[in-house]
Amino acid sequence: MLRIAVPNKGSLADSAADMLREAGYRTRRDPKELVVTDDAGGVELFYLRPRDIAVYVGSGTIDCGITGRDLLLDSGSSAEEVMALGFGASTFRYAARPGTATTVAEIAGHRVATSYPGLVEKHLADHGVPADVVRLDGAVETAITLGVADVIADVVETGATLRSQGLAVFGDPILRSEAVLIRNTAADPSNGVEVLRRRLLGVVTARTYVMLDYDCPADLVDRATEITPGLESPTISPLHDPAWVAMRAMVPRTSTNRVMDELYDLGARAILVTDIAACRI
Numbered sequence: 001m002l003r004i005a006v007p008n009k010g011s012l013a014d015s016a017a018d019m020l021r022e023a024g025y026r027t028r029r030d031p032k033e034l035v036v037t038d039d040a041g042g043v044e045l046f047y048l049r050p051r052d053i054a055v056y057v058g059s060g061t062i063d064c065g066i067t068g069r070d071l072l073l074d075s076g077s078s079a080e081e082v083m084a085l086g087f088g089a090s091t092f093r094y095a096a097r098p099g100t101a102t103t104v105a106e107i108a109g110h111r112v113a114t115s116y117p118g119l120v121e122k123h124l125a126d127h128g129v130p131a132d133v134v135r136l137d138g139a140v141e142t143a144i145t146l147g148v149a150d151v152i153a154d155v156v157e158t159g160a161t162l163r164s165q166g167l168a169v170f171g172d173p174i175l176r177s178e179a180v181l182i183r184n185t186a187a188d189p190s191n192g193v194e195v196l197r198r199r200l201l202g203v204v205t206a207r208t209y210v211m212l213d214y215d216c217p218a219d220l221v222d223r224a225t226e227i228t229p230g231l232e233s234p235t236i237s238p239l240h241d242p243a244w245v246a247m248r249a250m251v252p253r254t255s256t257n258r259v260m261d262e263l264y265d266l267g268a269r270a271i272l273v274t275d276i277a278a279c280r281i
């Protein structure tokens, strides 16, 4: 049975549970449940702290898991990223009071507070910047106000927390993170992780694309195909009126309205959009 580590709380927990549920797995109903066995799905879910997930997966006691890319890299675990899951997006950045530093090089000699010391020490070393890293568990923005650090390195999503403390980001992002599926590199490939990957990819794709159906004048099929190439190629079906055909293609959700406008301008009509509930690509 495939052993999967799932975030038990924090920013990634709800979305990870939603995704596993959409992928057809049984998830916990009660937050007090720590392990859930899904016999039909052939998996055992272990609810763990997101920070610990890469450690368990790297050690091989658990085959794979869902965590943040930043947490994976911070842990130094040998677990590898299998795929990005399209939620929990954030950047990992340096920030300080305006006037403290504007580049990574200017961090030299300062104290940097973070709850991701592995990530930050490596980044500073890669850039040849000598600085003291102060390891804190959370609320690192306050470290500057309280005088234990001059610079922080932390997760930034909206930037509201930084602004509330009078801090501003500087330098390039250390990392762009999102939730990822990770696996133990030595795990037996026949243990079901490929089925999990395909199911999760199905959820990501179903969320990323919509299905577009429309009627198209038969002499405009080539031009319509350029607008909606689909994944392989659009489906074209005959209509009773030989001057028209029905066309069907998957379209990235974010370009739905632009594509509909282009098709309408071309002469397509009866343009319909539907959500994709699930898919295997």
Ligand SMILES: Nc1ncnc2c1ncn2[C@@H]1O[C@H](COP(=O)(O)OP(=O)(O)OP(=O)(O)O)[C@@H](O)[C@H]1O
Residues within 6 Å of the ligand: 009, 010, 011, 012, 050, 051, 067, 068, 069, 070, 071, 088, 089, 090, 138, 155, 156, 157, 158, 177, 178
């Ligand atoms: N606004 C956010 N705050 C914190 N982490 C976020 C945010 N948005 C996305 N994430 C991602 O969530 C993961 C951190 O989750 P984790 O549960 O460890 O911390 P948390 O959400 O801050 O929870 P807590 O601090 O309450 O334990 C990281 O991968 C991080 O990039």
Ligand SMILES: O=P(O)(O)OC[C@H]1O[C@H](OP(=O)(O)OP(=O)(O)O)[C@H](O)[C@@H]1O
Residues within 6 Å of the ligand: 137, 138, 139, 140, 141, 154, 155, 156, 157, 158, 159, 160, 161, 162
């Ligand atoms: O850019 P924003 O949208 O403001 O989000 C980022 C903030 O949210 C998280 O803190 P959290 O609330 O989890 O508290 P913590 O620092 O104690 O973990 C994170 O550590 C940042 O402080």
Ligand SMILES: [Mg+2]
Residues within 6 Å of the ligand: 138
């Ligand atoms: Mg937090």
